[in-house]
Amino acid sequence: MIEATGLRWILTIVFAGIGLFCLYRCFRRGPVTSRFGDVLHAAMCAAMVAMAWPATMAFARLPQLALFGFAAVWFAVATARGAAHGGHDGRWQPGFHAVMMAAMAWMVFAMPRAMVGSGAVSTTDMPGMEGMSMPLPAAGGGVPADVVVVALVLAIAFCLAGVAFLARAIDGARAAAPPVRTAGWGADALMGLGTTVMLLAML
Numbered sequence: 001m002i003e004a005t006g007l008r009w010i011l012t013i014v015f016a017g018i019g020l021f022c023l024y025r026c027f028r029r030g031p032v033t034s035r036f037g038d039v040l041h042a043a044m045c046a047a048m049v050a051m052a053w054p055a056t057m058a059f060a061r062l063p064q065l066a067l068f069g070f071a072a073v074w075f076a077v078a079t080a081r082g083a084a085h086g087g088h089d090g091r092w093q094p095g096f097h098a099v100m101m102a103a104m105a106w107m108v109f110a111m112p113r114a115m116v117g118s119g120a121v122s123t124t125d126m127p128g129m130e131g132m133s134m135p136l137p138a139a140g141g142g143v144p145a146d147v148v149v150v151a152l153v154l155a156i157a158f159c160l161a162g163v164a165f166l167a168r169a170i171d172g173a174r175a176a177a178p179p180v181r182t183a184g185w186g187a188d189a190l191m192g193l194g195t196t197v198m199l200l201a202m203l
Helices: 005-026 032-051 054-058 062-081 092-118 145-174 179-201
Strands: none
Touching: 005 032, 005 179, 032 062, 032 092, 032 179, 062 092, 092 145, 092 179, 145 179
16 A cells, blocks of 8 residues: 555556556467466556555455466466567566566565554454454554565565666667567566565555
């Protein structure tokens, strides 16, 4: 959940735009596996938009954990098989998406602990926690150390990946690469940098 309203809207616009691009790419010609991957990305972007707003703290988390856990395995298998995604070659791009989906699952799990620890919400504000057993610190007790460490490591990794994808997008634009491929690199860059902001906002 983001506290600053302006930042909420920026992230909402960014992830909504990426999600729409993924849906557009899904309806283009391409392997079924690549299209399904784009559907998973669109779902991830919708979840990112939801995370930015306070009202979404009531959303059930078990279905989200199942979805993003499945998506992480899906892209991990694609990485192991050397499958391309979104018109890109090589293994590291689907590998980036596997880590991204695993990070989404972790964020869904860890965000209640982070929000309660920071004093932003209390356990009674989170009806979506039904059926999930986890220790929660007292409100205002500080974000748990393990959440801080994991969030910082992931934020650094996604920031570096976002910059790398941004460089590829710029190079692709200069070399007149296929527009959809170049836009895909740009979307990956925004996805990485946007996720970095979301992770830092947990702290």
